[in-house]
Amino acid sequence: MNTAGVAALTGSVVAADGSSILVEGLEKSFGTVRALRGVDLAVPEGSVLGVLGPNGAGKTTMVRILTTLLRPDRGRAVVGGYDVVRSPAAVRRVIGLAGQSAAIQEELTGRENLEIVGRLYHLGRRTARRRAGELLERFGLTEAADRPAKTFSGGMQRRLDLAASLVAEPSVLFLDEPTTGLDPRSRQSMWQVIRELTAAGTTLLLTTQYLEEADELADEIAVIDHGQVIAAGTAESLKDRIGGDVLEFTVTDPARLPGAVTAVAGLSDAEPQADRESGKVSVAVGARGSQALVEAVRRLDGAGIEPSGMALRRPSLDDVFLTLTGHAAEAEAPPKGRRLRGRRRRPDGTGGAGS
Numbered sequence: 497m498n499t500a501g502v503a504a505l506t507g508s509v510v511a512a513d514g515s516s517i518l519v520e521g522l523e524k525s526f527g528t529v530r531a532l533r534g535v536d537l538a539v540p541e542g543s544v545l546g547v548l549g550p551n552g553a554g555k556t557t558m559v560r561i562l563t564t565l566l567r568p569d570r571g572r573a574v575v576g577g578y579d580v581v582r583s584p585a586a587v588r589r590v591i592g593l594a595g596q597s598a599a600i601q602e603e604l605t606g607r608e609n610l611e612i613v614g615r616l617y618h619l620g621r622r623t624a625r626r627r628a629g630e631l632l633e634r635f636g637l638t639e640a641a642d643r644p645a646k647t648f649s650g651g652m653q654r655r656l657d658l659a660a661s662l663v664a665e666p667s668v669l670f671l672d673e674p675t676t677g678l679d680p681r682s683r684q685s686m687w688q689v690i691r692e693l694t695a696a697g698t699t700l701l702l703t704t705q706y707l708e709e710a711d712e713l714a715d716e717i718a719v720i721d722h723g724q725v726i727a728a729g730t731a732e733s734l735k736d737r738i739g740g741d742v743l744e745f746t747v748t749d750p751a752r753l754p755g756a757v758t759a760v761a762g763l764s765d766a767e768p769q770a771d772r773e774s775g776k777v778s779v780a781v782g783a784r785g786s787q788a789l790v791e792a793v794r795r796l797d798g799a800g801i802e803p804s805g806m807a808l809r810r811p812s813l814d815d816v817f818l819t820l821t822g823h824a825a826e827a828e829a830p831p832k833g834r835r836l837r838g839r840r841r842r843p844d845g846t847g848g849a850g851s
Contacts, residue, residue, distance in 0.1 A: 515574075516541045516668050516699035517562065522571035524557050531557040533723040534571070539701055544694050546714030547703040548817065554723040555703040556596065559672045562701070563593045576668050592666035596673045598657035602646035606637050606656050609645055610663055617664040624663070631659040635689065651682030658689065668699045675709060687712060707813035717813070721821045731813060738766075738811040738819055740782035743792055745806035747775045752801050759795040763788045769818055780815060781808075 517539035524532040532554045539545040549555050560566040562575055564584040573580045576590035600609050607628050614624025632641045635655040640648060645656060654674065661669060671690070675683040690713055694700055704710055710717050711731045719727040719734070727734060743763065747756045756777055757768045766780040781788035789808055796803055 514541060515539055516576060517545070517701055518572075518574040519558070519562070520572045522558065522561065522573055523569045524554075524561060524566065525569055531723050532561075532568070532571075535720070535723070535725055537718050537725060537728065539699055541699055542694070542697045543715040544690075544700045544702060544713055546710035546717045547701060547720055548705075548707065548710045548717055548813070549703075549720035550705065550821075553720045555720055556672055557723075558720075559593075559595075559670050559701070559703060563591060563670055564588055589664075590667050592661035592664065592669045594654075594658045594661040594669075594671050594674050596676060598653045600645050600653060600656055600660065603644055605642050606632060606645055606648070607641045609656060610660055613660045613663045619664070627663050627665075631662060635659045636685075649682075651678050651685065654678060654682070654686065655689070658686070662693075666698070669693065669701075671700065671702045673703055673705060675704070675706065683709075707817060711813050719817065719820055727816075727820050734813065734816045735811045738780050738782075738815055740780065740811075741785050741788075741808040742778050742811050742815055743781045743788055743806070743808055744776065744778040745792070745796075745803035747777060747801060747803055749801075750775060753777070755799050756796060756801050756803065759799045759801065760792050763792060763795075766819070777803075778815070780811065780819070 515538040517537070519535055519537045522532050522535040523530070535554070535558060537545065537547075547555050547558070557566065561568050562573055562580060564580050564587050567581060575587050578586040578590070580587050601612075604612070610628035610631055611621075611624045614627050615621070619627065632638050635658070637652060637656060637659070640652060645653060648656065658671070658674060661671075674690075675686050678686065687709070690700065690702070694713075702710070702713060714731070716728065716730055717734060718725050727737070743760070745756075747753045750772060753770055753772060753775060757770050760768050760777065760779055763779055764781045764784060766782075768777055768779040770777045785808055789806065793803075793806065
């Protein structure tokens with residue numbers, strides 16, 4: 497999906513190392529809370545970096561610094577060739593931002609929202625009107641263009657918000673959890689728009705809690721937890737950290753779930769993960785594969801537990817995140833109903849203290 501060759505046509509400015517976004521040792525605290533603890537990352541021109549992490553990990557704080565809405569306490573950030581502290585106005589000229597909440601005026605029509613954004617970017621009235629029309633068509637909002645935005649569905653409002661971030665044709669785009677709260681169809685629609693933007697050479701930093709989203713859209717992924725980048729690489733390279741297969745099955749009787757976890761514990765060095773709501777149990781079994789599956793069946797049968805849907809599969813980003821952090825991507829601590837066991841892994845894959 498990397499389109500650096502196309503990106504050269506957009507006129508975007510890059511850092512000396514070829515990165516459109518360069519972050520070095522970024523730190524930010526709010527009182528006693530350390531939101532960022534020395535973040536380092538780089539996003540090559542025309543590529544997509546997916547920043548993955550739970551609520552409270554520091555994703556939004558980082559985006560706010562990169563878009564000049566916050567000043568860092570320490571460290572350096574360069575966006576589009578400009579330092580975010582020394583040249584904030586220059587940074588704002590080359591970026592677009594779609595935050596977690598749609599930044600639109602609900603009393604105004606879709607067309608008026610986009611035209612006002614154009615005027616704020618000092619586009620002429622005619623140019624702002626033209627860009628509004630182009631973006632309304634591109635995002636499938638033409639028929640609703642002259643209705644108040646408050647009458648739009650949630651998915652339509654998110655598309656309008658993304659359209660607003662593109663009015664000035666930015667070379668670097670920040671999307672902070674752009675599909676949160678959208679239904680599956682609207683999410684797929686948003687993904688298609690993002691693919692089109694990257695194909696045209698836009699450099700994109702995407703924060704998300706959805707592991708599937710990062711897997712689908714990002715050239716590379718940075719996993720952030722407690723204000724630090726704990727792992728980075730392509731989706732496949734991160735999955736390879738687990739290695740081998742994952743054994744997965746479902747326990748239909750919730751009362752038997754703890755017994756099932758105990759039964760399959762010790763199949764490998766990894767500890768089983770269990771979700772009480774779904775009754776699903778999974779454990780990374782490495783290269784043991786079918787041998788571990790047979791042994792699991794034997795152990796569960798000995799415990800008088802009848803599982804359903806037992807199968808081996810490739811690791812997912814969800815497995816990676818659980819292995820690296822000890823908790824799920826959607827919450828800072830293990831959410832209610834999910835039992836997480838095992839040691840927290842350091843970025844190098846070695847064992848560490850539990851989180």
